[in-house]
Amino acid sequence: MREVRLVDEDGGQAGIVPIEEALQRARTQGLDLVEVAPTAKPPVCRIMDFGKFLYQQKKKVHESRKKQKIIHVKEVKFRPNIDDHDYDFKLKNAIRFLEEGDKVKATVQFRGREMARQDLGHKLIRRLAGDLGEAGVLESSPEMAGNRMHVIFGPPRHAVKKPPSPPSEPPAGKQESA
Numbered sequence: 001m002r003e004v005r006l007v008d009e010d011g012g013q014a015g016i017v018p019i020e021e022a023l024q025r026a027r028t029q030g031l032d033l034v035e036v037a038p039t040a041k042p043p044v045c046r047i048m049d050f051g052k053f054l055y056q057q058k059k060k061v062h063e064s065r066k067k068q069k070i071i072h073v074k075e076v077k078f079r080p081n082i083d084d085h086d087y088d089f090k091l092k093n094a095i096r097f098l099e100e101g102d103k104v105k106a107t108v109q110f111r112g113r114e115m116a117r118q119d120l121g122h123k124l125i126r127r128l129a130g131d132l133g134e135a136g137v138l139e140s141s142p143e144m145a146g147n148r149m150h151v152i153f154g155p156p157r158h159a160v161k162k163p164p165s166p167p168s169e170p171p172a173g174k175q176e177s178a
Helices: 019-029 050-067 084-099 112-135
Strands: 003-007 013-018 032-037 044-048 073-078 103-109 143-145 148-154
Touching: 003 019, 013 019, 019 032, 019 044, 032 050, 044 050, 073 084, 084 103, 084 112, 084 148, 103 112, 112 148
Parallel strands: 003 044, 073 103
Antiparallel strands: 003 013, 032 044, 103 148, 143 148
């Protein structure tokens, strides 16, 4: 005859009982007998409402996912001979992405004979790292993959989103002229 260690609905130990008796106790209370530790000697079973248990487990998983911060990787593409205005525009986007807490993948794409001038790509990435400054931390060294060189920047560890400051008001004693 097989025996189980029974835990009642309130969490109290009911001792080691035959499985038939455990099933009978669960039926009389209108609940289910659930095996919670099958590898224990003897196996541990608990009297509970199984539907309610599944609902609570799903709710715990949902709450834990809600608290997680999802980090996206945003890509900013460059060419080796990029114009200053275009570079500044993409730099501002990269800074914005990093301030929002996302990672930035900076890609330098080479075409044709530009592949012979990979030093331009390294120079561009060094310039980008310097211009990002405190906004981004270099997470990987520049890597070549086919005709593309890429590097990943992450937000600094201490970065915390600051709430927008309220607009400053003029001092109470002075009046503005119209």
